[in-house]
Amino acid sequence: DTAVSQTPKYLVTQMGNDKSIKCEQNLGHDTMYWYKQDSKKFLKIMFSYNNKELIINETVPNRFSPKSPDKAHLNLHINSLELGDSAVYFCASSQGQGAFHYGYTFGSGTRLTVV
Amino acid sequence: QQQVKQSPQSLIVQKGGISIINCAYENTAFDYFPWYQQFPGKGPALLIAIRPDVSEKKEGRFTISFNKSAKQFSLHIMDSQPGDSATYFCAARPNSGYSTLTFGKGTMLLVSP
Numbered sequence: 001d002t003a004v005s006q007t008p009k010y011l012v013t014q015m016g017n018d019k020s021i022k023c024e025q026n027l028g029h030d031t032m033y034w035y036k037q038d039s040k041k042f043l044k045i046m047f048s049y050n051n052k053e054l055i056i057n058e059t060v061p062n063r064f065s066p067k068s069p070d071k072a073h074l075n076l077h078i079n080s081l082e083l084g085d086s087a088v089y090f091c092a093s094s095q096g097q098g099a100f101h102y103g104y105t106f107g108s109g110t111r112l113t114v115v
Numbered sequence: 116q117q118q119v120k121q122s123p124q125s126l127i128v129q130k131g132g133i134s135i136i137n138c139a140y141e142n143t144a145f146d147y148f149p150w151y152q153q154f155p156g157k158g159p160a161l162l163i164a165i166r167p168d169v170s171e172k173k174e175g176r177f178t179i180s181f182n183k184s185a186k187q188f189s190l191h192i193m194d195s196q197p198g199d200s201a202t203y204f205c206a207a208r209p210n211s212g213y214s215t216l217t218f219g220k221g222t223m224l225l226v227s228p
Contacts, residue, residue, distance in 0.1 A: 043218040055213040090158050106158030
């Protein structure tokens, strides 16, 4: 199936732990994103990568570190997890920039619960 | 600062009725306006999108109306069905380099049978 796939789908962990979320897209897109969706369903951009290069980093604590080993993968590592990090994290991808930008394809999300 | 304001927060419509969700923006550099549909436990999925050179775009039962001078756009769902019950997000993106989509806060639509 062509898609954006994220693992794991659910992640429950204790405060202070370090965890990673993986994302892969097989759509051939050149840009990938991480969005955070809070309990009120607000979607907020965290990071954007284009061809493995970080291009947008939106005021995210440096406990969050994205890594893109190639343009089909974008992983998110979170250090020293805090209660406020509990949310659903979505990976997305798109092709093109500027006037030639097309819609995003989102993964199905990773629900992170910090206890 | 919220760049895309969406209303209402929630909406209940009877089956067969018209659902209308509105969005307003301030940034005149925005030039791409998509709507996304999200079902529980799933990621948002692109529903329909418009660019400001047209005032309306229709795809099946879904229509975007766009008013450039008022900086507003809306989603109309005709003949709403229970299967349309979901959260809808409007979004906008400027035509400049590596910018990203800015989303509205979402509207939870419930279509009653």
